[in-house]
Amino acid sequence: MQRLALLVLGLVCFPVFALTNVDLYQTEIVLEQGVDNSDAKARVSGMEEIIIRVSGDVEATSNPVIQKALKQNSQYLSQISHGQREGQPTLKMGFSPPHIRSLLSQAQVPIWPATRANVLVWLVEEEQYERNITWEHSDSRLLSQMRDEAVKRGLPLTVPVGDFDDITGVAASDLWGGFARPVGEASQRYPVDAVLVVRSDGNALRWTLYDQKPKTIGITRQAPLSGSNSGEKAVLKMINQISDYYAKKSGVVVASESSETVKVRFTTLKNAVDFFSLEKSLKKLSSVASLDILKIQRDQVTFNVHLLASQAQFEQELGRMDKVIRLENKSLNTQTIGSVPLTTTDSDESTWDNRAVDLIPAEQVLTYEWEGIPIAAETEDTQEAESPLVLEESVIEY
Template structure:
């Protein structure tokens, strides 16, 4: 079955990366990447398509639907680019699919579409040596298993995690005890320099030579209300790469529920956005880029710009909730707590 073949592909790719894991190039959710162990290009394309359907819909079970199996027959019409590339001295097949074709197919299957709103959670990880895991440790693959778990989540789910620098500034703000003791506000304060609305507090411990335990929590911090909300609290057991990948997979599931939209094919609704502190063309262009990349937005137009206050009329594909979730995930936009009306924001410097 196709799903079994996909599992086999990732078993092979795990071997490729497990010894000397390296950072992957940026991978679009619409790009599949599979090890080229099979010379049958049709099978490679089908595996790449299954991977893309999971990443774009956010639904790991989508490959079981009849619609995805039927879609495999139309792969040549959906391909934008394909070929082979070497990563870590291993050969991979990549296939980039047309965004509109994939989105149309998902709409036809009545599946949601998860766009570009994919926040990278900041991971405060206390490793088995009772140290905070730094960005440099990950970039230099000092622990290949952890790096592979991160790479696997990027390939399979289209989500990446980022790590703090753990430099003097960080060490003066947060400690191992703060992370292990779940002092949320202390960690939230340390996360401000990274513009991280979502951060993870995690402890990795060894059970035996092959088994590891990862206790972790995903926390969302609201900078204006200064409140922390624990969104997920889990304990995962397995090999080291597996528990890291499982954690990011569960975070991807949560994000998909928040940001993926099931397009409304009926009458379109509209919403007026009010954004304060817009006093330059650069800020206006930044808002233009944000709205262009929101999957819940079909179109938008500027209604007025007066005294640093911007009004934009947005026509929606999905619900108001999907728009609000996507806007709240933008680090430069903060809700205006003074206003009692919805969709009032302040642009942050």
């Protein structure tokens, strides 16, 4: 491990590729004027917002366990201060991530991981028979509402900047007419995971969500999601529907207590950056409590993963991670000679002449290939600074 740390310290720079990580545990609530115990009510409202944001479930605050916890919200607060927003007094709050996650586990409410899909929003507003695209810095009440509601739900939104490339890349008529190919082509310049086209006509909204990379929109046969909403709460309903979709897709119900472990091996790690990036990604999974490093050998690392959820849920989360490909599983045979444990795989050929060997039943090892950072995306400085993970053909056992 020390040698791996030295390899990382030696890196001058390297590109960072990651999904959008949402700040789930901070909120700011406007205080009600002329109301008794306005701070206390704001703390409850703030905790409710955090519960919904972390769980992805708007009904989570109705859970009996969470209802009890809301009355003891001070136990979950990690910081609190007063502020102002648009001339109104507010209460700024930060909640403790471990305590909130533990509460959701006890209530058996899903957790929507903080790493979430970034959605590009093409908004077309019709006013006086004219249709115009709303850009990032446009003075649009509708866009402001969308952003506010998305922050409450923890849904990352990106709005086109409206520069020359955007203006010439797509027309309002293409967006209004629902032509997929122009939408995909115009969206490719943005590093997003999905594209949302919203058409506004007064208080009525019609929307189409392409839950795919922009380069595949209009190319593949994947059908988009669509909906329509009207009235004063049209924006709220739309953001809730989209957030519910992603929360259901990615949420994990975490067990309150679990000592279950699983061994996972990753191959083709090229360097120390790959190793630490992989380790960090695994620790972020909602189903993972902690990691133990069992072995580092050449370009492979084997972890003992302590689970908060079932192995099936862990494998589902792992399957949604970028850069990992599932390989054929192997068995890990722990062989004991006297009091000295030796670890081999079922593909190793070992002979034990004239020795008493006690065999412990084979354990299954989940095996994945780590794709890492594409070579084409690496900078010259990165390529020169990176060092391979091979540790002089040695094995580190923990």
